[in-house]
Amino acid sequence: MSPACHRPSPAPLGTVVGGRYRLTGLLGRGATGMVYRAEDQGGSGQVAIKVGAGEGDRSGWIRRLVHGEAACLMQVRHPRIVRLRGLARVGGDDALILDLLPGETLAALLTARRGVPLGEGAALRIVDDLGGALACLHRAGFVHGDVKPGNVVVAPDGRATLIDFGAARRIGDSAGPASAGENLADVTPAYAAPGLLAGEGPDPRDDVYSLALVALAALTGRPPRGSGGGDPGAAAGGGRPTPSTTIAPVRRIVLRRALAADRADRPPRADRFAAQLRNPGLADRLAAWAGAPRLPGRSPTPPRHALS
Secondary structure (H helix, E strand, C coil): CCHHHCCCCCCCCCCEECCCEEEEEEEEEECCEEEEEEEECCCCEEEEEEEECCCCHHHHHHHHHHHHHHHHHHHCCCCCECCEEEEEEECCEEEEEEECCCCEEHHHHHHHHCCCCCCHHHHHHHHHHHHHHHHHHHHCCEECCCCCHHHEEECCCCCEEECCCCCCEECCCCCCCCCCCCCCCCCCHHHCCHHHHCCCCCCHHHHHHHHHHHHHHHHHCCCCCCCCCCCCCECCCCCCECCCCCCCHHHHHHHHHHCCCCHHHCCCCHHHHHHHHHCCCHHHHHHHHHHCCCCCCCCCCCCHHHHC
């Protein structure tokens, strides 16, 4: 059965999980399970419980997703990565007990704004947070594999936290999800790097590519690629994302480098990409100046801000 064909039934509200967490609401559901709000009867407040539910052949695949996410989060600690509190069972299904984060997903924020950008400062702060989280994840030996606005929770103070590590894989694994026969069901093609879609092994630079697309969405207010209308990131003819002209020229240069088709041409570290996007270096400033249109009779001397 295709993962997209089955929708698991929710557990009854009021169910107590792990002897202490009482389910109080359903936060969301998808092809691989549900996420509940729960009250910790031990007194530590509310948590999120992510249940991986499946039937038949897909149950083993979902179990691998849940256990893979748990293995990753057990080894990674960062203030901008959702915290795993423990493991449990809901009915006959495996579940993760996670911090319940305040705020909304970046996807929901962008949808509510209907194409209006977040503002450069807010967008760059989100990219900074995600860049630091991904750098920590990569140092621990993992690739997230599904960086997208729907997997970013933005708190009321503007800080961003990375969630949903079901697609995470160890760096150095021999193949990505496509060649593993999983039909990319645990990643989002619109935000996935070309190598990941082609079934190549996981690489941190694929997360950098996806982070650049998230940055593009935050800076423009619209998704860079997708099935909906308005596609500011798709290049004519090839489908390769290109930064919108509404973004400052020097930042477009940084984004283009991160969106290179060849992994080797992208920045190797997510935190450095985020820092470069916020404060482009001299070479990028000069390249932006060199590519700017010239007014007749103007001196070719670079403006002072390009050299600052």
